[in-house]
Amino acid sequence: MFFHIILERNMQLHPRHFGRNLRDNLVAKLMKDVEGTCSGRHGFVVAITGIENIGKGLIRDGTGFVTFPVKYQCVVFRPFKGEILEAVVTMVNKMGFFAEAGPVQIFVSNHLIPDDMEFQSGDMPNYTTSDGSVKIQKDSEVRLKIIGTRVDATEIFCIGTIKDDFLGVINDPATA
């Protein structure tokens, strides 16, 4: 889910950026460095919303670079274990299906898909119930629960389940 959070970072700036536009340069560099990254603790930094405070710059010994501690507010997206999310299916195969919710990829293994749904291969592979009433295929929306997360350098990957109550395909007017 989304969070609005204050983070801090030490930004190093080369002297050529000093001058009237120092602050703007600093902010631009911050945005370039931080937006789009992710970390295990905070999740994805989706956007920076504002700068809270820029501290005094400290000149590094030996070089002319100056380090500024910057506190900024940003919107982050972090999936949590136990969270319920709505995701869009991107790929279906016999091991399960992949879905995407925001910047996060989620995999639902076929063990965590209800037993009455079976994989049907074909040019549009899908999972279907035995009576054909419910179908999960590419671009379906499903409500799932996250049961595990894994973070690497550039993205967060989750495992989800739809085997619980009230989870599964979302058919808009009717039930979940």
Add this chain to the structure above:
Amino acid sequence: MSDKGGKGSSLPPKGIKSSLKSTTSNGGSFKGKEDGSTKSKKGRKVQFDSDKVSPKSSGKTESLFSKGNTGKGGKGDNTASTVKKSPSKPPPPLELKVEQELPKNAKCIMDAEALQILQGIQDQMVILSEDPSIKIPASFDRGLQYAKTTGNRYTDYQSVRRILETLKEHGVTEGEICVIANVGPETADEVFALVPSLKGKKEKLMEPLKGVLDELAKLKQLA
């Protein structure tokens, strides 16, 4: 391979052969209650055996057994939790523990609120993107897309926020409130099924929750 280390000290591990106990912490809690059916719980990530898929997935687990099963202090990392009831050790349900994992100043925002913020930023980005050296990260686009699809459920997120604040008086945490807002449940049972941490206060919450859900239903946008 007996339980190594501190946990399993009181436990006679003999005869309990089936355990490929890579996670000895699980072994430690079997205080003699062992049915011998310790399924091999390899690692903690999200591996689970197909033979664990028992049809009894009621979704709600009766956690009568020692909760020491979760090797990691109650974080519910057992992937089998809430879904499968393995014969000897039903793990506790997977609970949302947002507040513990984020720094104190983190504010949970609902998807609708996030949508407002991100749309505001997108308007500014249009101006910025005329500068070719600035590139808008992919995660921003995806985040915005996601917020659009899920945040559009309610037209007026401020009233939603106000209504859900009333639940706070009953001890519902911010994280749980946001999950309820994002999911948009229709009945109180749905809420209790999806947010297991509220089950402890079920009786207390039932009435206020019903009131809140009725109010929210009025605000729901049939998008």
